[in-house]
Amino acid sequence: MPVAYDLRSRALSAADALPVVAGVLQKTLGLYARHEDVSISQLASNIEQDVVISGTILGIANSAMYGGHSTVSGIRQAIARIGMNKTRNVLLGLSVTRGFRTVKVPSPWSLTRFNAHSLASATLSDLIVRNARSADPEWAFMAGLLHDIGLLVIAVGLPEQFGTMMRHTGGDATLVDQELELLGFTHFDIGAEMIARWNCPVPVQKAAQICEHAAVDLEQPLTLGAVVKSATTIADSQKISNFSAAQHQDITGELLEALDITKPTEFIAEFRSDYRDLQSSAA
Amino acid sequence: MTIEEQRRSPRHQIEAPAIMRLDGRSGPLLVTLLDVSATGLRVSAPSALPSGTRVTIKCNGVEVKGEIRYSRQIDGPKYHIGVLVDTATEEGELDLVALIGPALIPAGQRVQRRTA
Numbered sequence: 001m002p003v004a005y006d007l008r009s010r011a012l013s014a015a016d017a018l019p020v021v022a023g024v025l026q027k028t029l030g031l032y033a034r035h036e037d038v039s040i041s042q043l044a045s046n047i048e049q050d051v052v053i054s055g056t057i058l059g060i061a062n063s064a065m066y067g068g069h070s071t072v073s074g075i076r077q078a079i080a081r082i083g084m085n086k087t088r089n090v091l092l093g094l095s096v097t098r099g100f101r102t103v104k105v106p107s108p109w110s111l112t113r114f115n116a117h118s119l120a121s122a123t124l125s126d127l128i129v130r131n132a133r134s135a136d137p138e139w140a141f142m143a144g145l146l147h148d149i150g151l152l153v154i155a156v157g158l159p160e161q162f163g164t165m166m167r168h169t170g171g172d173a174t175l176v177d178q179e180l181e182l183l184g185f186t187h188f189d190i191g192a193e194m195i196a197r198w199n200c201p202v203p204v205q206k207a208a209q210i211c212e213h214a215a216v217d218l219e220q221p222l223t224l225g226a227v228v229k230s231a232t233t234i235a236d237s238q239k240i241s242n243f244s245a246a247q248h249q250d251i252t253g254e255l256l257e258a259l260d261i262t263k264p265t266e267f268i269a270e271f272r273s274d275y276r277d278l279q280s281s282a283a
Numbered sequence: 284m285t286i287e288e289q290r291r292s293p294r295h296q297i298e299a300p301a302i303m304r305l306d307g308r309s310g311p312l313l314v315t316l317l318d319v320s321a322t323g324l325r326v327s328a329p330s331a332l333p334s335g336t337r338v339t340i341k342c343n344g345v346e347v348k349g350e351i352r353y354s355r356q357i358d359g360p361k362y363h364i365g366v367l368v369d370t371a372t373e374e375g376e377l378d379l380v381a382l383i384g385p386a387l388i389p390a391g392q393r394v395q396r397r398t399a
Contacts, residue, residue, distance in 0.1 A: 171298045173315045173327070213361060214317075214327035218302075219310025230313060233300045251300045254341045258302045258311040 004184025007158060011183075011190055014157030015197065021099035021149075025198050028092045043087055044075045053094050056281040057087060065273050089126060089141040090278065093119055096145055097282045103152060106159035109166055113242055114152065115282055117232070118145050120240040123275045124231035131261045134222035136203040143207035146200065147228045148242065150191025150208070158183070171236070171243055173214045188212035218258050230255055240275075294318040294325070295380060301326065301342035316342055317363065321380055322370050328354070328362040338366055347379065 015022070031043060047053050054075055061078035062071050072078050079087045097115045105111050125144030129137035136143075155162045161182055169175040179186045192208040203224045210216060210225025211232065218226055235241065237250045256264040299316045303326060315327040324340065324347075331354045339348050349368035356362050368379050 171315075173298050173317070213329055214315035215329045215362075216313050217310055217329055218313055226313070233313065237300075249299045249343045251302070251342065254302045255300070255313065258304075258313065 007161070007183050008185055008190065011153050011157035012193070014153050015194060018099070018103060018152070018156075018194075021096055021103075022198050024092075024095040024099050025200065028088070028095060029200065031088050031091065040076055040079050040084070043084065043091075044079055047079075047087070047091060048075050050095075052281055053091055056090055056094060056277060057082070059281075060086070060090065060274075060277050063273065063277065065270065085126075085138075089122070092142060093122055093145060093278050094282055100152065103156060105152070105155040106163055109155055109162070112283075114148065116240050116279060117235055117242045118148060119278050119282060120235035120238065120271075120275055121145070121147060121228065121231045123278060124234050124271055125227050127267060127271055127274070128222075128227050128231055128259060128261075131267060132222060132227075132259045133220040134224065134227050136201075136224045139201055139203050139207075139224060140227055142200065143204045143224050143228050144231050146191070146195055146204060147208045147211050147232060148187065148191065149194055150187030150189065151242065153190055153194055154179075154183070154187050166243075169243060172211070172232075175243075176212055176214070186212050220260070222259075230259060234271075294320045299342055301340050303328075303341075304339045305332065306337040314340075314364075316340075319379055323349070323352070323368055324366045324379065326364050326366065328364045329360055331356065331362055332364055340366065 027046075031046070047057060057075060057078045058072065060066060061081045066082050068081070072081060097119060100111060100115055100118070103111065105114075122141045122144035125140040128134070129140040134140070151162075165175060165178045165182060169178060176186050176188070188208050188211045192205045195205045195208055207224040207228045210223065211229050213225075213229075216223075216226040216229045218230070222230075234252050234255060236243075237252045237255075252268065253264060256267060261267050296318045297316055301314050301316050303312045303314045305312075312328060317325045317327060319325075326340070332351050334351050334353060336351045337348065338351060339346060347368045349366045351364055352367050353365040354362055355365075370379065
């Protein structure tokens with residue numbers, strides 16, 4: 001029987017199957033750098049090279065959530081309307097999920113489901129940090145997007161073990177227990193290692209590791225890990241889950257109340273609008 | 284219900300998120316319900332929590348109050364907390380499995396609410 005070290009090495013070698021994701025991350029990270037003065041022109045020139053991302057940015061800028069009396073038709077105007085942060089998130093979300101699509105995963109697991117959960121968790125993480133006090137808010141979208149990347153690594157590197165575990169799991173807590181028993185490590189743990197290898201910021205790595213825990217403290221300011229854990233729990237509650245057979249209880253109301261989000265209806269409406277825009281372009 | 288009866292009460296394994304608030308602590312916890320019996324719950328927690336602390340747990344549209352009976356370290360910052368729930372109410376004695384469980388526990392395992 002392979003030992004945990006061998007299994008971990010095999011899983012990590014699957015990273016070779018994710019070069020598109022790594023490349024996109026490297027390119028986009030520069031646009032997130034805190035001290036780098038990225039202008040609208042620079043961001044626009046990145047986006048204009050991609051028809052799908054350009055269309056999505058324009059669509060969001062002209063949507064009911066952002067649209068003014070006039071329709072914008074240029075990328076620079078669209079960025080000015082929706083803001084640099086949201087523009088970067090769209091660019092990152094669509095680029096990375098497009099990279100995920102190039103990866104072959106064992107059936108019956110669904111890459112569509114994985115993409116949807118990743119985008120929903122990213123969108124919700126960004127919304128949470130805009131509505132609650134938290135650490136490292138600038139990395140929330142990226143942390144939400146990549147928190148489950150270890151699942152993809154295990155699916156590609158250890159397909160047999162992955163299939164066995166996914167058939168018998170109803171959620172993260174039982175999956176983590178099975179991973180520790182069968183592999184000796186968890187997908188959050190190996191995901192954090194991948195995120196580190198890709199030179200993503202430390203808070204993004206730590207957030208993935210914290211998601212391994214079945215409980216988090218919601219005292220504010222929230223850690224980025226607590227933000228992502230809350231986001232992924234809400235995504236599951238909204239039936240946007242990695243686990244097809246799971247019976248997810250809707251804890252959205254209770255969780256938003258615990259996060260002191262005073263307008264939960266508006267929060268969910270904004271999530272659905274943002275997520276719909278991203279998901280329709282990523283599909 | 285005697286302590287002996289409580290021990291005999293079957294536990295039903297579940298996995299469901301819940302919000303737990305502790306008396307004397309400002310921040311709530313996002314926890315995972317791990318199992319439920321007629322009178323108690325076992326939940327995950329990020330740290331040890333003192334026995335005797337009063338707690339309120341919200342899950343599946345239900346709010347229950349109770350008291351922490353034990354706190355057990357499983358691995359690193361992973362703890363399991365046992366909560367004895369207040370089951371005596373004005374309407375009679377609550378059966379926690381019947382209250383929280385319908386959507387979480389397979390139908391064949393459900394226990395009905397008892398009357399006082």
